[in-house]
Amino acid sequence: MTRRTTFKLITSMVLVMLLIVLTACGNSGTNANSKQTTLDFLWFSDGKEGEVIKEIIKDYEQTNTKVKINLIEVGFKDIQTKLKTMLSGGKPPALSRVTDTGSFANQAVDLTPYVDNADQFEDQFIDSLKPYYVINDKLVAAPMDVTANGLIYNKTLFDKAGVKVPTSPDQVWTWDEYTAALKEVMDKGGARYGMVWDVTPHRWSTLLYQNGGSILTEDGTAAAINSEAGIRSMEQFKQLHQEGIMPESVWLGGENPNNLFRSGTVATHWAGNWMISNYKDITDFEWGVTYMPKGTQRSSVPGGKFLMAFKGSGYEQEAAEFIEYLTSKEVNSKYNQESLFMSPRKDSSVLNYEFGKEMFEIFADELKNSSPLAANDWSRQTIISKISTDLKNNIVEVLSDKATPQEALDRTAKLINEAIGSQ
Structure with missing residues (x-):
């Protein structure tokens, strides 16, 4: 083997070794990245x-x-x-x-x-x-x-009417006291309406739990919405509309309750806590949050x-x-x-x-201070999702005098039991 041949061979070996090292380094980087x-x-x-x-x-x-x-x-x-x-x-x-x-x-x-x-x-x-x-x-x-569902109020209208809101849990209104306060704010404070209520069965059900009712039985095996508490809640909800405390334009006409409250002409908004962020830009009037009234008990819906x-x-x-x-x-x-x-x-x-x-x-x-039945109901989304729209429609049927509270909730109960049976 000549010296030139030997040199070429060594050079080739060095290049091969260098290529192996570089490849190994490249593979090492890939491996490091692949560990992420x-x-x-x-x-x-x-x-x-x-x-x-x-x-x-x-x-x-x-x-x-x-x-x-x-x-x-x-x-x-x-x-x-x-x-x-x-x-x-x-x-x-x-x-x-x-x-x-x-x-x-x-x-x-x-x-x-x-x-x-x-x-x-x-x-x-x-x-x-x-x-x-x-x-x-x-x-x-x-x-x-x-x-959570809760009660947002127009402080300016309440102050104008000279009506005080509860400032601690031991001052919570009964529903009779609450509606009386709303009528006073309408009469003396110039409120056009006493309250607006979001068009969702979730928000409506707050009233149901406050009256001691529920959508399902505690074990989730049957409907409970057409109980005496359910009927009373539906009757109460309709009465609020009949007395003009709530506008028919929201539940029957699709008017946005947020816009109505923002107009400064509504005493209270029955809404969720996320509205605190939504309403923070209101500057035309003062507003705040107070405690919801109670029926047989206090309750929100988590x-x-x-x-x-x-x-x-x-x-x-x-x-x-x-x-x-x-x-x-x-x-x-x-x-x-x-x-x-x-x-x-x-x-x-x-x-x-x-x-x-x-x-x-x-x-x-x-x-x-919420009823445990509220979470028990609304956590069962495989059932609730099947009947939620029907419940809303049945509430509308009652408000528009196309069904009695008993008829509407009996229909809803039938749908609930069918949904449970199909599980």
Whole structure:
């Protein structure tokens, strides 16, 4: 072998070795990147919480460098369809923000094995939410925020009429006292109407629970809406319209109750806590939140948004860890405080909101004094979703004198029992 040949051979060997090293380095980088887990997170926003969650995700990724959160944003009205499509197509997201836990419970990861102690984990959250996320003894989700129905009032009109609202739970009006106060604000304060009420069976059912009724029996095996309490609630609701305390234009004509309240001509708005954020820009008059009246008892209707991980994503462990992070005291408090939402955590019922702190505390008190039957009913979304529109239509039938309260609720009960039977 000549010296030139030997030199060429050595050079070739060096080049081969260098290529191997470079390839190894390249493969090492790929392997490092492949170790980063990407979690698809299906999300919708009602307000500013989309920006808040992005900040929280950024903080999480900086601490957990091997995890990347891919936030998939869709409209609220599209979230159910999008999630169902992903699940049926065999490509579930790692996790999603949901309102309807019941419809996806069978596809959800049971978080029980992933938390240190399921009982302690559940005990962090207000009791009334438990039926929403513990289904068939499985921890199928975790609450991210909580909602409540409550009473927003036009302070300017009440002051003009010289009518005082309850300022503590021990001053809560009876329904008779409440309607008398509304009539006085209409007579002396110049209010056109005493109240507007959102056109949803969810909001209407608040009256049902205050009268001691419910949509379903406690065990969920039969309808209970056509009970004496249900009939009384329907009669009472109609009477409010007949006496002109409530405008027919909302439930019968489709007029927006928010716009009516914003006009400054309505004494009270029966709405959800999210309206605090919605109404914060009102400057034409003063407004606030007071306690709802009671029937045989006090009650609101708890609801909220939940976090759910899904089977088959391949990242069940990572999704469960991220859910624990999002529902922890520090992170969940930040999320709800900055989003102007209510925290589902027992230790975060009082937050330092930039606006409406005292108002949120009244909504929180309404939740603490709610009938357990309210969550028991509305957490059963596989049933409620089938009859909700019919219930609304039957309420309208009563208001328009096309059915008696008994007839309307008997029809609703029949539909409920059929829905239960088809489960």
